[in-house]
Amino acid sequence: MSRLKSREKQRARKKSQTFEKRRFERYHKSLLAMIRVFDDPMLQEVCTPIENKEELVILKTLGKVLSATNNGIGLAAPQVGITKKAIAIRPDIKKREIKFLINPEIVEVIGKEVEVREGCLSYPGAWCNVKRNNAVIVEFLNEDMRKIRDSFVDMEAVTVQHEIDHISDPPKCYVGDYWRENIKGKQDG
Numbered sequence: 336m337s338r339l340k341s342r343e344k345q346r347a348r349k350k351s352q353t354f355e356k357r358r359f360e361r362y363h364k365s366l367l368a369m370i371r372v373f374d375d376p377m378l379q380e381v382c383t384p385i386e387n388k389e390e391l392v393i394l395k396t397l398g399k400v401l402s403a404t405n406n407g408i409g410l411a412a413p414q415v416g417i418t419k420k421a422i423a424i425r426p427d428i429k430k431r432e433i434k435f436l437i438n439p440e441i442v443e444v445i446g447k448e449v450e451v452r453e454g455c456l457s458y459p460g461a462w463c464n465v466k467r468n469n470a471v472i473v474e475f476l477n478e479d480m481r482k483i484r485d486s487f488v489d490m491e492a493v494t495v496q497h498e499i500d501h502i503s504d505p506p507k508c509y510v511g512d513y514w515r516e517n518i519k520g521k522q523d524g
């Protein structure tokens with residue numbers, strides 16, 4: 336093989352790497368664009384429970400979008416346009432692990448009340464203080480549709496409570512309320 340040929344090969348490899356990189360960036364952007372924000376009516380829709388394994392395909396989308404965010408620690412299905420009772424949480428942003436809770440329900444509050452500062456992927460830039468419990472017991476289905484009863488503490492407990500609010504009837508998000516009451520009006524006016 337001649338030197339020239341290897342140089343050509345190198346160039347071709349570089350070109351394809353750039354192509355791959357751009358393709359990945361486009362894909363990454365398209366995932367983030369799936370997040371419904373501010374006045375999107377989807378955020379006010381009532382979600383229905385997941386009833387069979389076939390419906391679990393939505394978890395893929397939920398997981399991919401949450402992973403694509405910089406600092407997201409939780410995401411509920413309606414935030415990506417899916418009106419199903421499912422949430423994803425990322426307990427440690429440095430790790431890739433995502434936990435899925437299907438049809439989650441808080442069955443017991445065991446912690447103490449704490450005031451935390453919450454943000455929400457659907458209301459970027461808005462932050463507000465919310466009173467939460469720092470330990471809760473949640474019943475949900477896992478990815479095998481098996482019923483699980485598990486406790487969540489500290490930040491995980493807060494995240495689970497925030498995400499369950501999004502799939503409640505009616506849906507709720509304190510950060511969204513804060514945005515509507517304090518920021519939206521100023522932006523419009």
Ligand SMILES: [Zn+2]
Binds near residue numbers: 455497501509511
């Ligand atoms: Zn929220």
